[in-house]
Structure formats: C-alpha cells, structure tokens
Amino acid sequence: MPIQRVRSKWAKTNSLLKSTELTEYIPETKRWSKNTLQAMLDAYKMVYVKPDSGTFGSGVIRVEKRANEYYSFQMGTRKREFHSFDAMAHQLQQTIRPQSYLIQRGIQLLRHANRRFDIRVMVQKNNHNHWESTGIIGRLSHPAKIVTNYHSGGTPMSMEQLMSGKLSASQLSAYHFRLKKLGVSVAKQLQSQYPRLKEIGIDVAVDSSFKPWILEVNTLPDPFIFRKLRDKSVFRKIHRYCVLYGRFKRKRH
Ligand SMILES: Nc1ncnc2c1ncn2[C@@H]1O[C@H](COP(=O)(O)OP(=O)(O)OP(=O)(O)O)[C@@H](O)[C@H]1O
Ligand SMILES: [Mg+2]
Structure with missing residues (x-):
C-alpha cells in the first residue's frame, strides 16, 4: 500500500478541527x-x-x-x-x-534579526509503528518575504538558535517537549481519517505569547531540511524511519 498523501489544506484543517484538544491551536x-x-x-x-x-x-x-x-x-x-x-x-x-x-x-510570527520565523515539526511512524516526533527545526524567512519556505529563500536554523534570546534553556526544552507532544496528537487525529499516513510535517507559528498555532500539515514533508542541524543524529533517525516505511530505499553497501 502506498504512503498516503493529502493535498487539500481545507480537508486536513477540517479533520484536525474534529479533535477538541486541537481546535485551540488552529487559526480560523x-x-x-x-x-x-x-x-x-x-x-x-x-x-x-x-x-x-x-x-x-x-x-x-x-x-x-x-x-x-x-x-x-x-x-x-x-x-x-x-x-x-x-x-x-x-x-x-x-x-x-x-x-x-x-x-x-494571520499570526504575527516571532522575529529573529528582524526576520520572521516559524517551526517545522516532523512526525513519523517509528519501528514500533507508533507516532514519534523526530525533528524540530526553525525556518527564518527571507527579510523581504512573507513566507518562510526554503524554496522561497527561507533559511533553516535550529529552534534553539532562534529562540535562545527569548526563552531560558529549561523553558526551551519544555517548549521542545510541548511541540513534540502536539505533533503526535496531530498525527493521531489525521490518521483516524487517513489511515495510511506514515509521516507529516507540521508548520507551526509561534506568537508573541509563545502560543503555538498550526498553520498547516504537509503529508509529503521534506526530510532533507533536517540535514542543516548540527546534531546529525536527527536526520539519521528521520532517514532511518523513511527507509522503514518505504519512502526511501535502503542504501546498498
Ligand atoms: N496564517 C498565517 N499566519 C502567518 N504566517 C503564515 C500563515 N499562513 C502561512 N504563513 C506563512 O507562509 C508560509 C507558507 O504557507 P503554507 O505553509 O500554508 O503554504 P505552502 O508552504 O505553500 O504549502 P507547503 O508547506 O505544502 O509547501 C508558512 O510557512 C508561513 O511562514
Ligand atoms: Mg508550508
């Protein structure tokens, strides 16, 4: 069975709105x-x-x-x-x-060096067939643009780098944990409607009171953005899970 992809943002948003736990994170x-x-x-x-x-x-x-x-x-x-x-x-x-x-x-995104940024949360099926948030990375917009996408001149950067001036180390690790938990809730909710999902990438906006907002969920998330992190174990795990559920072929040695 092929990995499920869902293109319509409207369909995905409505699926998330069925969860009472998630509605507060979804901008109208x-x-x-x-x-x-x-x-x-x-x-x-x-x-x-x-x-x-x-x-x-x-x-x-x-x-x-x-x-x-x-x-x-x-x-x-x-x-x-x-x-x-x-x-x-x-x-x-x-x-x-x-x-x-x-x-x-519209959510007023936090800024770093006067550029807006948002957060990408990667969530995947792991080797136990459980949802696991495997990667979190910030995306800093091109200074003159209103989107943060890599393909539109955005720069991937660790969330720690982007938020360290705003949160203490312990607040940051708590925030990391919070986003991971949110990621798993989103994946489970979508899976109840789309059973063959194996991976999602959530675009999260953080507002000035640090509330996370789910801007959209991608069902064909870019794993390679995580190669930009200094911690190479993040991409290695993401890639390993991609191989497990068949998005990538195992490398021949
Ligand atoms: N409601 C919003 N408030 C603030 N910024 C937003 C909002 N919606 C989108 N953006 C910005 O625009 C970017 C692109 O929007 P979105 O992710 O919805 O579409 P897309 O990137 O074209 O889709 P895909 O991620 O599948 O390529 C977001 O990553 C974010 O930086
Ligand atoms: Mg997007």
Missing part, C-alpha cells in the same frame, strides 16, 4: 469569499490568503487592514496599497483563483 480558516475576507480583516487586521493545495509558499498572500480606509496585500516581495476595501478585494480577486483559495487568520 475559511474558503475564499469577499465577504469573509472583509469580516476576517475586521476581526484580525491581518490574514493569509492561500491556495487550498499549494506548495513551496507559492501563491501565498498576506493581507492587512492598517486603518479604516487603508489596506495592503503582499505576494512575493511586492506590496500593493489601497484606499478602500473594494479596490483591494477587486485587485486581489484578479490575482488569485478564488474557487481554490482559503483565508486564514
């Missing part, structure tokens, strides 16, 4: 509509508009309501400004494919 997410955009901008001031099944951060747009008649949106490095909601929404609608786009409450 809706299908695109102009009215929904207006309501969510009024409520949150900043939202992300993104394709339901996008990858690499492409097509992801950050939309802001700065003041009553001052709106902006940014895709890539280009920011556009507008003096009315209608003008902004009209332009935005020209830019996207509305039927396949979602709107998500």
Whole structure:
C-alpha cells in the first residue's frame, strides 16, 4: 500500500478541527469569499490568503487592514496599497483563483534579526509503528518575504538558535517537549481519517505569547531540511524511519 498523501489544506484543517484538544491551536480558516475576507480583516487586521493545495509558499498572500480606509496585500516581495476595501478585494480577486483559495487568520510570527520565523515539526511512524516526533527545526524567512519556505529563500536554523534570546534553556526544552507532544496528537487525529499516513510535517507559528498555532500539515514533508542541524543524529533517525516505511530505499553497501 502506498504512503498516503493529502493535498487539500481545507480537508486536513477540517479533520484536525474534529479533535477538541486541537481546535485551540488552529487559526480560523475559511474558503475564499469577499465577504469573509472583509469580516476576517475586521476581526484580525491581518490574514493569509492561500491556495487550498499549494506548495513551496507559492501563491501565498498576506493581507492587512492598517486603518479604516487603508489596506495592503503582499505576494512575493511586492506590496500593493489601497484606499478602500473594494479596490483591494477587486485587485486581489484578479490575482488569485478564488474557487481554490482559503483565508486564514494571520499570526504575527516571532522575529529573529528582524526576520520572521516559524517551526517545522516532523512526525513519523517509528519501528514500533507508533507516532514519534523526530525533528524540530526553525525556518527564518527571507527579510523581504512573507513566507518562510526554503524554496522561497527561507533559511533553516535550529529552534534553539532562534529562540535562545527569548526563552531560558529549561523553558526551551519544555517548549521542545510541548511541540513534540502536539505533533503526535496531530498525527493521531489525521490518521483516524487517513489511515495510511506514515509521516507529516507540521508548520507551526509561534506568537508573541509563545502560543503555538498550526498553520498547516504537509503529508509529503521534506526530510532533507533536517540535514542543516548540527546534531546529525536527527536526520539519521528521520532517514532511518523513511527507509522503514518505504519512502526511501535502503542504501546498498
Ligand atoms: N496564517 C498565517 N499566519 C502567518 N504566517 C503564515 C500563515 N499562513 C502561512 N504563513 C506563512 O507562509 C508560509 C507558507 O504557507 P503554507 O505553509 O500554508 O503554504 P505552502 O508552504 O505553500 O504549502 P507547503 O508547506 O505544502 O509547501 C508558512 O510557512 C508561513 O511562514
Ligand atoms: Mg508550508
């Protein structure tokens, strides 16, 4: 049986929302509509508009309501400004494919050296067929961009490096533990709907009060990003599990 992949962010988000334990970690997410955009901008001031099944951060747009008649949106490095909601929404609608786009409450990501970062949590089936969080790594955005993806100029970096100025060593290790636990809960919940999953990569945003938010779950997570960690045992384990469930062939010696 092939490893299960689920492309739709909408489907995965709804699956997670069925867990009462997880709902508090999920930023409000809706299908695109102009009215929904207006309501969510009024409520949150900043939202992300993104394709339901996008990858690499492409097509992801950050939309802001700065003041009553001052709106902006940014895709890539280009920011556009507008003096009315209608003008902004009209332009935005020209830019996207509305039927396949979602709107998500925007989280103000923590910053390091004035660049935003988020956290990737890798969760895999281990040799006992149990879910295990095998890797955690931070992703620092390109300074001019609104996404943190490696393919969009983001830089992978250890979570310790990114957060050591903000949390003490013991707080950091507690946070590590907390994210690992969250990772396993997410995997178990998704597996109840998608039984052939073997691996997931969770994009976690951390806000200024250190609350983790689940931005999305990837079912074809990039294992190689973990080669950037100084601790080589992390990637070795990730790779070993990938071989176990058949994503990679065992190396011949
Ligand atoms: N609601 C949000 N609040 C803040 N930042 C966000 C939000 N949604 C997305 N981002 C930023 O944009 C990046 C890309 O978004 P997302 O992961 O949802 O799509 P994707 O990367 O295209 O999908 P994939 O990870 O499958 O390649 C995130 O890693 C994060 O840095
Ligand atoms: Mg992503």
